[in-house]
Amino acid sequence: xxxxxxxxxxxxxxxxxxxxxxxxxxxxxxxxxxxxxxxxxxxxxxxxxxxxxxxxxxxxxxxxxxxxxxxxxxxxxxxxxxxxxxxxxxxxxxxxxxxxxxxxxxxxxxxxxxxxxxxxxxxxxxxxxxxxxxxxxxxxxxxxxxxxxxxxxxxxxxxxxxxxxxxxxxxxxxxxxxxxxxxxxxxxxxxxxxxxxxxxxxxxxxxxxxxxxxxxxxxxxxxxxxxxxxxxxxxxxxxxxxxxxxxxxxxxxxxxxxxxxxxxxxxxxxxxxxxxxxxxxxxxxxxxxxxxxxxxxxxxxxxxxxxxxxxxxxxxxxxxxxxxxxxxxxxxxxxxxxxxxxxxxxxxxxxxxxxxxxxxxxx
Amino acid sequence: xxxxxxxxxxxxxxxxxxxxxxxxxxxxxxxxxxxxxxxxxxxxxxxxxxxxxxxxxxxxxxxxxxxxxxxxxxxxxxxxxxxxxxxxxxxxxxxxxxxxxxxxxxxxxxxxxxxxxxxxxxxxxxxxxxxxxxxxxxxxxxxxxxxxxxxxxxxxxxxxxxxxxxxxxxxxxxxxxxxxxxxxxxxxxxxxxxxxxxxxxxxxxxxxxxxxxxxxxxxxxxxxxxxxxxxxxxxxxxxxxxxxxxxxxxxxxxxxxxxxxxxxxxxxxxxxxxxxxxxxxxxxxxxxxxxxxxxxxxxxxxxxxxxxxxxxxxxxxxxxxxxxxxxxxxxxxxxxxxxxxxxxxxxxxxxxxxxxxxxxxxxxxxxxxxxxxxxxxxxxxxxxxxxxxxxxxxxxxxxxxxxxxxxxxxxxxxxxxxxxxxxxxxxxxxxxxxxxxxxxxxxxxxxxxxxxxxxxxxxxxxxxxxxxxxxxxxxxxxxxxxxxxxxxxxxxxxxxxxx
Numbered sequence: 031x032x033x034x035x036x037x038x039x040x041x042x043x044x045x046x047x048x049x050x051x052x053x054x055x056x057x058x059x060x061x062x063x064x065x066x067x068x069x070x071x072x073x074x075x076x077x078x079x080x081x082x083x084x085x086x087x088x089x090x091x092x093x094x095x096x097x098x099x100x101x102x103x104x105x106x107x108x109x110x111x112x113x114x115x116x117x118x119x120x121x122x123x124x125x126x127x128x129x130x131x132x133x134x135x136x137x138x139x140x141x142x143x144x145x146x147x148x149x150x151x152x153x154x155x156x157x158x159x160x161x162x163x164x165x166x167x168x169x170x171x172x173x174x175x176x177x178x179x180x181x182x183x184x185x186x187x188x189x190x191x192x193x194x195x196x197x198x199x200x201x202x203x204x205x206x207x208x209x210x211x212x213x214x215x216x217x218x219x220x221x222x223x224x225x226x227x228x229x230x231x232x233x234x235x236x237x238x239x240x241x242x243x244x245x246x247x248x249x250x251x252x253x254x255x256x257x258x259x260x261x262x263x264x265x266x267x268x269x270x271x272x273x274x275x276x277x278x279x280x281x282x283x284x285x286x287x288x289x290x291x292x293x294x295x296x297x298x299x300x301x302x303x304x305x306x307x308x309x310x311x312x313x314x315x316x317x318x319x320x321x322x323x324x325x326x327x328x329x330x331x332x333x334x335x336x337x338x339x340x341x342x343x344x345x346x347x348x349x350x351x352x353x354x355x356x357x358x359x360x361x362x363x364x365x366x367x368x369x370x371x372x373x374x375x376x377x378x379x380x381x382x383x384x385x386x387x388x389x390x391x392x393x
Numbered sequence: 394x395x396x397x398x399x400x401x402x403x404x405x406x407x408x409x410x411x412x413x414x415x416x417x418x419x420x421x422x423x424x425x426x427x428x429x430x431x432x433x434x435x436x437x438x439x440x441x442x443x444x445x446x447x448x449x450x451x452x453x454x455x456x457x458x459x460x461x462x463x464x465x466x467x468x469x470x471x472x473x474x475x476x477x478x479x480x481x482x483x484x485x486x487x488x489x490x491x492x493x494x495x496x497x498x499x500x501x502x503x504x505x506x507x508x509x510x511x512x513x514x515x516x517x518x519x520x521x522x523x524x525x526x527x528x529x530x531x532x533x534x535x536x537x538x539x540x541x542x543x544x545x546x547x548x549x550x551x552x553x554x555x556x557x558x559x560x561x562x563x564x565x566x567x568x569x570x571x572x573x574x575x576x577x578x579x580x581x582x583x584x585x586x587x588x589x590x591x592x593x594x595x596x597x598x599x600x601x602x603x604x605x606x607x608x609x610x611x612x613x614x615x616x617x618x619x620x621x622x623x624x625x626x627x628x629x630x631x632x633x634x635x636x637x638x639x640x641x642x643x644x645x646x647x648x649x650x651x652x653x654x655x656x657x658x659x660x661x662x663x664x665x666x667x668x669x670x671x672x673x674x675x676x677x678x679x680x681x682x683x684x685x686x687x688x689x690x691x692x693x694x695x696x697x698x699x700x701x702x703x704x705x706x707x708x709x710x711x712x713x714x715x716x717x718x719x720x721x722x723x724x725x726x727x728x729x730x731x732x733x734x735x736x737x738x739x740x741x742x743x744x745x746x747x748x749x750x751x752x753x754x755x756x757x758x759x760x761x762x763x764x765x766x767x768x769x770x771x772x773x774x775x776x777x778x779x780x781x782x783x784x785x786x787x788x789x790x791x792x793x794x795x796x797x798x799x800x801x802x803x804x805x806x807x808x809x810x811x812x813x814x815x816x817x818x819x820x821x822x823x824x825x826x827x828x829x830x831x832x833x834x835x836x837x838x839x840x841x842x843x844x845x846x847x848x849x850x851x852x853x854x855x856x857x858x859x860x861x862x863x864x865x866x867x868x869x870x871x872x873x874x875x876x877x878x879x880x881x882x883x884x885x886x887x888x889x890x891x892x
Contacts, residue, residue, distance in 0.1 A: 244858035244864065244871075248867050251868075255765070280536060315534065318866070321864050323859045323864040345516055
């Protein structure tokens with residue numbers, strides 16, 4: 031039997047792509063499928079997925095839970111838990127298309143929920159922390175159920191397969207959003223489980239990642255002290271938790287987060303102004319165990335936009351391009367050119383340099 | 394009648410010996426003597442401690458020391474060593490004394506742990522071409538971010554130690570080692586950007602100039618402790634225990650309390666310096682907390698406080714208590730840790746291996762969510778750069794080296810420090826012996842050793858694809874055990890090789 035993520039640590043190579051319209055103008059998922067399909071060579075058909083933002087405007091005040099179930103019994107059990115902790119506003123099967131390229135699908139359900147007011151009050155947690163705790167309870171407590179998306183007005187869609195097939199399977203072309211990310215995976219063994227594909231998401235944070243981080247166990251053992259449980263043994267999972275911890279719980283902005291996880295070298299810091307030096311030194315010292323080493327390019331999606339970040343040595347490729355209010359990020363330039371020939375500007379960010387793209391205020 | 398046959402024999406190659414009498418002149422144990430009538434050297438093997446001073450100094454390589462082949466009737470239970478110990482005690486009625494670390498054949502877990510390297514999926518990094526960082530800060534890591542009105546982060550932290558490489562020289566007192574040895578350690582620390590530790594012997598007035606690189610110790614005898622001593626230091630260490638002799642105190646004989654040693658320890662010349670087994674103001678954890686805060690009060694909360702303990706069976710609970718006592722760092726000394734003198738049976742039978750103590754303490758503090766409130770320093774014994782890499786991957790922030798530093802200065806591990814007749818000028822106060830250790834040379838040898846280890850650490854880190862040492866800390870996936878049983882693996886928190 032092949033082992034699932036969580037039973038074994040599986041390093042992967044990958045392709046990443048992201049598109050955002052800063053004016054929050056919505057467009058079809060067709061484009062991101064086209065972009066990631068160009069980089070088919072970078073994946074091996076053992077995992078693909080998408081995060082899409084702005085796709086559920088009619089339910090934008092509710093958390094959208096996307097859940098995989100191994101069988102109907104588990105679904106019942108999980109729904110009991112959900113009923114107890116949340117008001118479920120709407121639930122349905124996520125529409126999919128039968129196709130030969132995608133096999134062994136689990137039950138895939140979507141719920142729009144809001145925390146049960148009395149439960150929330152009793153928990154003494156803020157609303158988002160309550161949601162996080164509930165997601166962990168399902169993912170670690172109900173075997174065979176797996177919440178793989180839990181943000182507002184966004185959703186993750188992922189499976190075992192090539193990403194363009196996964197996109198068609200989920201009918202992504204029928205969704206409209208203002209921001210998408212996509213991932214094609216090249217894991218070094220044969221995972222049979224859909225939960226292992228990217229993006230990895232918690233609340234509205236989604237992470238796609240190309241690389242294998244050498245700091246994994248140092249990061250994991252640190253972040254687990256702060257209320258997270260790494261059940262999948264994947265780099266992406268631990269990066270997501272670090273981002274959530276630093277952004278949501280510690281209030282760091284993404285430039286500051288970059289100075290923790292892809293910290294500037296001490297030699298670089300030496301040349302900073304006195305003020306900047308103090309700050310950089312402070313972050314490196316205080317969050318030393320959250321420094322991520324080894325090759326990575328990541329795209330983080332969140333409610334305000336996208337962040338692109340490379341490891342401090344830039345050991346993985348990534349370009350960023352602009353055209354009007356659109357910004358594109360991809361492992362390869364070709365994946366941008368296929369959807370926009372005529373770019374205003376294209377560049378390769380330096381290692382450790384966070385590119386933060388904020389969508390304009392939502393009116 | 395002497396029941397004990399010498400353990401070592403001096404072998405002299407008479408065809409090479411030029412009777413220059415250098416060996417005679419150099420041996421404080423009076424092994425060599427000159428037989429004038431025959432114009433040749435002879436040896437009294439009984440006195441030899443196998444320190445190699447004569448071997449190293451002999452200009453014609455005429456000398457070597459061999460283990461005696463003289464033997465008792467073979468007996469797996471009553472070994473020659475055991476029989477000789479009984480002879481000694483039957484003769485003297487005293488406690489057996491020894492020096493340096495436990496030499497017995499207990500498992501050395503460091504030697505059963507292997508380190509990972511990158512292949513294919515993750516590139517290794519060449520430290521000669523790319524930055525490779527070994528700088529560490531020791532002290533509490535508070536994640537509470539405070540910002541001013543303009544959202545600017547307030548970067549103030551509790552006091553920290555800033556090291557270029559996570560290696561420090563462990564506590565060795567002025568008294569147990571010589572003035573020149575102390576000067577060498579202090580000077581090397583300054584050049585390397587690390588720290589040395591005074592031990593419980595006070596700080597000689599000449600060495601206040603190295604105070605930025607000095608950790609001062611407060612131990613149960615409180616020798617040499619005063620306000621300036623505390624305030625001049627970079628950090629203060631409360632010594633609760635020592636790996637070589639957990640549970641007991643110390644005794645520096647009055648004969649060694651002379652001149653500057655007496656002045657520095659602030660006790661009269663010729664009086665025995667007896668450090669009690671416990672601190673008599675610390676009978677429980679809440680008392681320790683009071684001492685931690687007394688020292689912080691005395692130094693205006695500007696100095697980090699280390700609490701040093703020996704690795705004993707319930708080390709995890711003790712460490713957990715210390716982490717909540719206000720201390721900034723915990724130093725754990727394993728049962729192989731060195732000493733200037735300890736009862737042999739205690740040194741060889743009390744305490745536990747540092748690898749197991751470290752792994753359990755690191756895990757326990759993480760389970761309780763308080764690992765970031767203290768730094769962990771481990772010693773006893775760290776023998777090489779690979780031991781350091783393994784210790785850090787198991788969860789240490791930094792290591793203490795004592796024996797390795799002495800060896801770098803010339804110690805040959807003859808384990809006779811308690812005699813005070815160290816031929817290498819290290820563990821002695823005899824002026825004619827002390828002057829043999831040239832601080833200008835010894836400090837350079839210490840710098841060389843630490844620099845060499847730093848290079849090796851960087852190579853190993855680069856091999857793992859790690860370019861900053863903080864990403865190695867507690868990164869146990871980088872380790873695999875060989876020949877360890879399930880229980881040992883589970884305590885170390887590592888997989889077996891092949892898994």
